[in-house]
Amino acid sequence: MNHLPEFSPAAALISNGDDDIAARLREFVQDREAFSDNTWRQLLSVMRVGSRWAAEHGRRFLPMEPADLRDYLLWLQAAGRASSTISTHAALISMLHRNAGLVPPNVSPLVFRAVKRINRSAVIAGERAGQAIPFRLRDLLLLDARWSASDRLQQQRDLAFLHVAYATLLRISELSRLRVRDISRTPDGRIVLDVAWTKTIVMTGGLIKALGDLSSARLTEWLTASGLIHEPDAFIFTPVHRSNRARVVTDKALSTRALEDIFTRAWQEASPPSPARLNKNRYRSWSGHSARVGAAIDMASSKYSTAQIMQEGTWKKPETVMRYIRHVDAHAGAMVDLMDNHK
Known part of the structure; x- marks a missing residue:
């Protein structure tokens, strides 16, 4: 099993034959200073949630198939996550795939329609963007x-x-x-x-x-x-x-x-x-x-x-x-x- 510091969710889902993916992810970790601490924390959180979902549903987190990403995003919606949070999950999963040298599943029309469906449902249900109380x-x-x-x-x-x-x-x-x-x-x-x-x-x-x-x-x-x-x-x-x-x-x-x-x-x-x-x-x-x-x-x-x-x-x-x-x-x-x- 490949070992990736701070990327245990991804490491656990990379098979022994995926040495190229593991190498690119190691390079990604080495260059983490290219991203803000907040972005990195969000990415690790998304990976923990996403890899747990994949394990529980018999799916693969990396690389993720478009149909699996669609189901994952809809699962987040059913779990009560805000549409903005779901969009963040989709974007960070795309970023992880790009840095692993993989085609992001987000490019599929299947995922595009799922995101549009989630956003439309959220708006119709009355969801509004949160905003800090202004300090005037x-x-x-x-x-x-x-x-x-x-x-x-x-x-x-x-x-x-x-x-x-x-x-x-x-x-x-x-x-x-x-x-x-x-x-x-x-x-x-x-x-x-x-x-x-x-x-x-x-x-x-x-x-x-x-x-x-x-x-x-x-x-x-x-x-x-x-x-x-x-x-x-x-x-x-x-x-x-x-x-x-x-x-x-x-x-x-x-x-x-x-x-x-x-x-x-x-x-x-x-x-x-x-x-x-x-x-x-x-x-x-x-x-x-x-x-x-x-x-x-x-x-x-x-x-x-x-x-x-x-x-x-x-x-x-x-x-x-x-x-x-x-x-x-x-x-x-x-x-x-x-x-x-x-x-």
Whole structure:
């Protein structure tokens, strides 16, 4: 049996005669740095679920026949998976086949029709794309008024984080990687952040993000109070001990869960007592994506163009932005204007 590190589901389904496939998959594993950690985690998850299904139903996971992929996708639908999740499974199975030197089963009309059927059924059944609850500028300013005078380092850090998250539209994983050495200043003292790379921008030039006066002040206050301002290799957002002291961390960034907790504490501080309407069983309060969504909505409400919003949020597809801002000025469409001004 061929051994593939971190690819045990695929290895278990490669027969002894498939040495070429095994070799290409080993090369794929060796080049895993070409993909984001999130993509890799998703791929491994899909492989675990898919290989288990194949074993239980007497099918083969790699290579997978189009009829088998069709049945697998329909099985996911019957199991209650969202159409977006099913599409992700199909896309990652296709990616795995391509990197193994195999023809992806997704190219078959059989699979195309299955995906179309799944999407159509989901829409008719009332499924809607989930969206993080927007963290708006008014929310940031409310929290700023409550936490800016706090002597608790945790609240100073949380406030600085929320300012940077909203002002930069960076993803939560990108925020976690920021270090003190990434900070420079303009002549008037405002902060400029040198972001090495993002999910959609991976190039040696990196990305530059500037902060306004208030956000620069809050970040400076946190770095000064915590002492991190003298630690260029430290991450900007680090743990705060119960003794009200910040830890200097240079080797491991705050986890996604720890940063999500900042949004949870902000929600508890600023939100009304009634919980948010349940959104796809996920979004009960602000989450890691909330600042990006809220900033995009605020920009659209202030009449910034879709291209400008895409640039600020490093989005590659306008469809993504439109999902976030679809309710902005929905009452001011062309036909509404035509009929309201008809004489």
